[in-house]
Amino acid sequence: LSDRILEQAHLPCVTKDNHSISLFINAGLSAEMENTNFTYGEGVGLYRTEVPFMLRERFPSEQEQMVLYRQMLESAPDKPITMRTLDVGGDKPLPYFPISEENPFLGWRGIRLTLDHPEIFLVQIRAMLRANIGLGNLQIMLPMVTSVSEVSESKRLIRQAFHEVNDEIRGSELQLVMPKIGVMLEVPAVLYQIPQLAKKVDFFSVGSNDLTQYLLAVDRNNSRVAGLYDSYHPAVLSALNSIVEQSRRFNIPITVCGEMAGEPGGAILLMAMGYDKLSMNSHNLLKVKWVIRSVTMQHATQLLHDVLECDNPEQVREQVDLYLEIIG
Numbered sequence: 001l002s003d004r005i006l007e008q009a010h011l012p013c014v015t016k017d018n019h020s021i022s023l024f025i026n027a028g029l030s031a032e033m034e035n036t037n038f039t040y041g042e043g044v045g046l047y048r049t050e051v052p053f054m055l056r057e058r059f060p061s062e063q064e065q066m067v068l069y070r071q072m073l074e075s076a077p078d079k080p081i082t083m084r085t086l087d088v089g090g091d092k093p094l095p096y097f098p099i100s101e102e103n104p105f106l107g108w109r110g111i112r113l114t115l116d117h118p119e120i121f122l123v124q125i126r127a128m129l130r131a132n133i134g135l136g137n138l139q140i141m142l143p144m145v146t147s148v149s150e151v152s153e154s155k156r157l158i159r160q161a162f163h164e165v166n167d168e169i170r171g172s173e174l175q176l177v178m179p180k181i182g183v184m185l186e187v188p189a190v191l192y193q194i195p196q197l198a199k200k201v202d203f204f205s206v207g208s209n210d211l212t213q214y215l216l217a218v219d220r221n222n223s224r225v226a227g228l229y230d231s232y233h234p235a236v237l238s239a240l241n242s243i244v245e246q247s248r249r250f251n252i253p254i255t256v257c258g259e260m261a262g263e264p265g266g267a268i269l270l271m272a273m274g275y276d277k278l279s280m281n282s283h284n285l286l287k288v289k290w291v292i293r294s295v296t297m298q299h300a301t302q303l304l305h306d307v308l309e310c311d312n313p314e315q316v317r318e319q320v321d322l323y324l325e326i327i328g
């Protein structure tokens with residue numbers, strides 16, 4: 001990172017005209033590995049719990065998971081840590097839980113899989129709740145939600161896990177707290193269910209990676225169509241804009257945790273749409289902070305306005321790049 005970016009590392013993330021944006025990090029491996037920029041973020045916006053599952057040869061036990069989650073929560077006890085429940089399937093296979101499907105991205109993924117295997121889900125939630133005892137900075141997030149009923153069922157299981165753990169610690173000094181629960185907005189169907197979902201959960205987080213893939217019907221890992229996968233596609237921008245607009249009406253906190261949030265141009269557009277929480281890989285955080293500190297909301301809004309008129313991603317990219325060049 002250049003000196004001018006590092007110089008601003010400890011300064012607040014505000015635009016030149018004083019709009020604050022909160023930056024969070026996406027984590028997966030371990031607290032240590034994210035250490036470099038951890039201090040600069042306001043917490044973890046996405047902890048991909050499937051990563052430690054993928055690195056093992058069998059399902060980690062409740063105790064093993066508890067230790068892992070505890071480490072993560074303890075690494076920033078005064079900041080929120082958003083743990084996403086197991087999001088396997090699709091491009092994220094577990095070697096010890098093989099799934100063979102013709103269309104894995106339209107198949108058994110994320111919450112679909114864990115609701116069909118509540119024993120996996122319950123063990124994970126119990127581990128998270130136990131790890132959170134005495135800390136209280138855990139938030140739980142559900143991946144690949146398509147229907148409101150999936151949220152109801154997940155919440156029922158979370159309550160069940162809560163009661164189980166609570167019974168176990170009864171009589172001790174320990175206090176169990178119910179964490180905030182949120183959903184990933186990454187399946188296009190949720191665009192039309194924001195009001196219903198807002199009633200059920202405490203926060204939203206937009207998974208722009210999957211949202212792009214599903215809106216454009218492009219497998220994000222298929223090199224043959226990779227050129228069509230673009231978060232600057234006008235349809236994706238329009239969907240992102242609509243999501244934040246709708247969510248604000250319900251006063252529900254919303255973050256973007258897809259790759260787009262960690263790219264300077266993407267971050268500026270999201271900020272202009274009204275997203276005030278962005279979560280990204282830690283190595284992008286200081287760069288994004290620098291860019292946000294270099295712009296005004298007024299200019300970013302103008303850029304967004306121009307970009308929303310574009311017919312194709314190339315035009316969008318051209319305008320965004322030009323803008324980034326001007327700010328240096």
Ligand code: PEP
Pocket residue numbers: 046048087186206207208209210211257258259
């Ligand atoms: C996303 O889909 O944007 C996201 C953040 O989740 P993942 O990349 O882990 O699917």
Ligand code: MG
Pocket residue numbers: 186207209210
């Ligand atoms: Mg996703």
